Amino acid sequence: xxxxxxxxxAKAGVMIQDPRSELTVDERRRYLEHALELxxxxxxxxxxxxxxxxxxxxxxxxxxxxNADMRAERAFREAxxxxxxDAGVLGEEFGEEKAAGALQWIVDPIxxxxxxxxxxxxxSTIIALRYKGMPVVGVIDQPAxxxxxxxxxxxxxxxxxxxxxxxxxxxxxxRIAVPSRVSFLRHGDDGRVFDEITRVTxxxxxxxTAYAHxxxxxxxVDAAVxxxxxxxxxxxxxxxxxxAGGVYRSIEEPEEQGGLPVYSAVFGxxxxxxxxxxILSPPMSAQAAM
Amino acid sequence: xxxxxxxxxAKAGVMIQDPRSELTVDERRRYLEHALELxxxxxxxxxxxxxxxxxxxxxxxxxxxxNADMRAERAFREAxxxxxxDAGVLGEEFGEEKAAGALQWIVDPIxxxxxxxxxxxxxSTIIALRYKGMPVVGVIDQPAxxxxxxxxxxxxxxxxxxxxxxxxxxxxxxRIAVPSRVSFLRHGDDGRVFDEITRVTxxxxxxxTAYAHxxxxxxxVDAAVxxxxxxxxxxxxxxxxxxAGGVYRSIEEPEEQGGLPVYSAVFGxxxxxxxxxxILSPPMSAQAAM
Numbered sequence: 001x002x003x004x005x006x007x008x009x010a011k012a013g014v015m016i017q018d019p020r021s022e023l024t025v026d027e028r029r030r031y032l033e034h035a036l037e038l039x040x041x042x043x044x045x046x047x048x049x050x051x052x053x054x055x056x057x058x059x060x061x062x063x064x065x066x067n068a069d070m071r072a073e074r075a076f077r078e079a080x081x082x083x084x085x086d087a088g089v090l091g092e093e094f095g096e097e098k099a100a101g102a103l104q105w106i107v108d109p110i111x112x113x114x115x116x117x118x119x120x121x122x123x124s125t126i127i128a129l130r131y132k133g134m135p136v137v138g139v140i141d142q143p144a145x146x147x148x149x150x151x152x153x154x155x156x157x158x159x160x161x162x163x164x165x166x167x168x169x170x171x172x173x174x175r176i177a178v179p180s181r182v183s184f185l186r187h188g189d190d191g192r193v194f195d196e197i198t199r200v201t202x203x204x205x206x207x208x209t210a211y212a213h214x215x216x217x218x219x220x221v222d223a224a225v226x227x228x229x230x231x232x233x234x235x236x237x238x239x240x241x242x243x244a245g246g247v248y249r250s251i252e253e254p255e256e257q258g259g260l261p262v263y264s265a266v267f268g269x270x271x272x273x274x275x276x277x278x279i280l281s282p283p284m285s286a287q288a289a290m
Numbered sequence: 291x292x293x294x295x296x297x298x299x300a301k302a303g304v305m306i307q308d309p310r311s312e313l314t315v316d317e318r319r320r321y322l323e324h325a326l327e328l329x330x331x332x333x334x335x336x337x338x339x340x341x342x343x344x345x346x347x348x349x350x351x352x353x354x355x356x357n358a359d360m361r362a363e364r365a366f367r368e369a370x371x372x373x374x375x376d377a378g379v380l381g382e383e384f385g386e387e388k389a390a391g392a393l394q395w396i397v398d399p400i401x402x403x404x405x406x407x408x409x410x411x412x413x414s415t416i417i418a419l420r421y422k423g424m425p426v427v428g429v430i431d432q433p434a435x436x437x438x439x440x441x442x443x444x445x446x447x448x449x450x451x452x453x454x455x456x457x458x459x460x461x462x463x464x465r466i467a468v469p470s471r472v473s474f475l476r477h478g479d480d481g482r483v484f485d486e487i488t489r490v491t492x493x494x495x496x497x498x499t500a501y502a503h504x505x506x507x508x509x510x511v512d513a514a515v516x517x518x519x520x521x522x523x524x525x526x527x528x529x530x531x532x533x534a535g536g537v538y539r540s541i542e543e544p545e546e547q548g549g550l551p552v553y554s555a556v557f558g559x560x561x562x563x564x565x566x567x568x569i570l571s572p573p574m575s576a577q578a579a580m
Contacts, residue, residue: 058462118510121411121435145411145435172348173472181492182463191492195485202471202481206496220408 019102019132020153031103031137032152034083035127039141039148041079042109042125045072046143056117064113069093072109072125080105087129092232104130108232112209121145124210128235138236140210149217149240157243159218166246168269170222175203176272177212177224187228187262196279197225201272213237216268217244223268223276228253234263241267249277309392309422310443321393321427322442324373325417329431329438331369332399332415335362336433346407354403359383362399362415370395377419382522394420398522402499411435414500418525428526430500439507439530447533449508456536458559460512465493466558466566467502467514477518477552486569487515491562503527506558507534513558513566518543524553531557539567 023031049068059065073093080089088099091107105127110116112123121144129137139150149164151157157164176197184194198204205212205221210233216224217240226234234250241248250265266276313321339358346356363383370379378389381397395417400406402413411434419427429440439454441447447454466487474484488494495502495511500523506514507530516524524540531538540555556566 115510118505118508120505120508120510121437147411180494180496181488182494185492191489198471199481202475204470204472204496205498206470206494208495215408215410218408218410220405220410 018134020134020136023131023136023153025155028136028152028155031084031129032150032155034080035129035137035139036148036150037083038076038079038105038107038127039125039139039150041075042072042107042127043141043143045075046110046125054117056113064117065093066110066113066117068116069110069113073107076105076107076109076127080107090232092230102132103136104133106130106232106235108235111233112207112211115209122207122209122211124214126210126232126236128239135235135239138239140214140236140240142211142214147214149214149236151236151240151243153239153243155243157217157240159214164217164240164244166217166241166244166269167219168245168271170269170272173203174201174222174272175205175220176201176268176276177205177207177215177221179208179225179227180206183208183227189227193227193280197276200275200279210237213240213267216246217241221268223266223272225276225280226263226265227280228262228264230260231263234265237265237267246270247273249273251281308424310424310426313421313426313443315445318426318442318445321374321419322440322445324370325419325427325429326438326440327373328366328369328395328397328417329415329429329440331365332362332397332417333431333433335365336400336415344407346403354407355383356400356403356407358406359400359403363397366395366397366399366417370397380522382520392422393426394423396420396522396525398525401523402497402501405499412497412499412501414504416500416522416526418529425525425529428529430504430526430530432501432504437504439504439526441526441530441533443529443533445533447507447530449504454507454530454534456507456531456534456559457509458535458561460559460562463493464491464512464562465495465510466491466562467495467497467505467511469498469515469517470496473498473517479517483517483569487566490565490569500527503530503557506536507531511558513556513562515566515570516553516555517570518552518554520550521553524555527555527557536560537563539563541571 046068049071055067073091086101087103089097089105108126110123111126116123125141127139136153141148149159181194212224215221238248247270248267252261266273336358339361344356349355363381376391377393379387379395398416400413401416406413415431417429426443431438439449471484502514505511528538537560538557540553542551556563
């Protein structure tokens with residue numbers, strides 16, 4: 001698995017400058033302000049949809065979508081365009097609008113639609129802004145919990161007003177967040193990866209929303225695992241984790257039926273992340289070699 | 291596993307009257323009012339403790355306790371005494387005060403202390419009132435989510451103002467809530483029960499708090515499982531589930547090191563509960579026979 005170095009990438013022995021250092025601190029602060037305003041826009045759209053009644057339907061890929069997802073992503077796109085007209089947008093519900101410049105928004109208006117559709121509170125809005133493909137701003141907003149985590153490149157990670165620092169030591173038993181067995185079965189594993197992970201770390205939680213990522217940020221779990229998800233599910237997480245002093249490892253694989261690639265990731269405290277990455281890597285390598 | 295019939299118990303062919311039918315509707319309503327006031331009392335105590343700072347320590351059984359747990363249970367006992375002076379109290383933190391009459395409160399001031407200690411919102415206060423050993427009132431209160439479920443015998447189950455009805459059919463894949471592998475390992479199983487459950491229903495969530503019970507009540511999961519927990523963890527759940535039209539099955543086992551018995555339970559939609567009860571029963575029977 002690749003560990004991203006936020007400051008530089010080595011290539012053929014030459015240190016390549018991280019393109020994000022082309023952005024001034026003021027620019028990054030301004031982008032963060034935009035992202036927080038866009039999170040407010042999504043919250044308002046979700047609230048309006050809740051007030052007018054939620055309709056749930058099944059998408060062609062078997063996942064759920066509601067009128068609130070659509071409404072929030074539409075509102076996001078409109079508000080994003082008025083702020084940064086040249087930025088592209090890639091969203092879960094309406095696909096990709098190409099960028100005229102180097103900036104691209106990534107948005108999942110409601111991550112955890114299954115929770116949301118049942119009036120349960122663990123769903124999130126995920127917002128990220130990338131510059132030349134690298135994350136500059138990341139927000140995970142949880143409207144029903146009134147809890148928001150945000151980060152900007154080089155400026156730290158915060159939960160609301162509080163700066164986040166991931167401690168590297170663990171008190172007591174290690175605890176992780178992991179998807180349930182069905183996520184592994186659906187996406188190219190026979191359950192071996194799930195079994196191995198949960199035997200190494202038998203004290204785990206299963207949320208199936210970015211609430212798991214927030215738990216890793218706040219230290220409620222020591223690490224979290226995702227298995228073959230889309231870019232919008234993880235768009236804000238790498239920057240949040242790294243700006244909080246944690247370690248993020250991921251692998252990108254081509255989608256089997258064409259379309260967008262899928263990502264698996266493990267993130268949190270360094271030593272646990274290294275151990276879990278070893279479990280996740282072999283089947284992914286085998287899969288990639290097929 | 292035993293299925294409790296809320297209205298009568300058959301014994302040697304004779305129908306025995308449920309003792310709760312000795313209570314008038316007005317009495318049950320009054321007890322429910324008391325329980326809801328006591329939930330407010332616990333909320334206020336938890337809020338005060340949060341404002342003054344949370345201190346966490348390890349109990350002799352390896353579980354966590356905070357000053358908020360203690361403060362909430364003390365406040366509960368004082369307020370309970372002023373309302374029903376003859377009722378006994380059994381609480382997680384301060385044990386049992388014997389009853390002078392037929393009523394007994396059961397309270398877990400903070401269920402999910404591990405979540406609470408990390409400032410995460412899924413913890414609950416669990417309150418039940420029993421009459422001659424049978425549950426008359428049950429409340430699961432989630433202060434951080436501002437979500438409260440309550441039920442009184444014969445008067446229905448509610449989430450805040452909304453009456454709860456557990457639907458018996460499942461749309462799509464069945465989904466359950468289950469404890470993580472560590473809960474089975476700690477309490478007399480080698481992981482076989484966990485593996486079997488999660489192979490039968492691979493789409494599951496793991497919360498480790500009574501949030502799982504609320505999910506079963508609201509239909510966010512189709513059934514929930516608990517494995518060898520204390521009476522206060524399940525005190526409100528049977529009545530809530532049955533008053534919402536669901537099925538509750540449990541088994542009581544003597545504690546191995548003496549002390550209070552432990553309970554395993556499965557509850558939610560009938561057909562899934564029956565299937566899961568079959569998985570849970572054999573090892574429990576074997577254990578009981580040892």
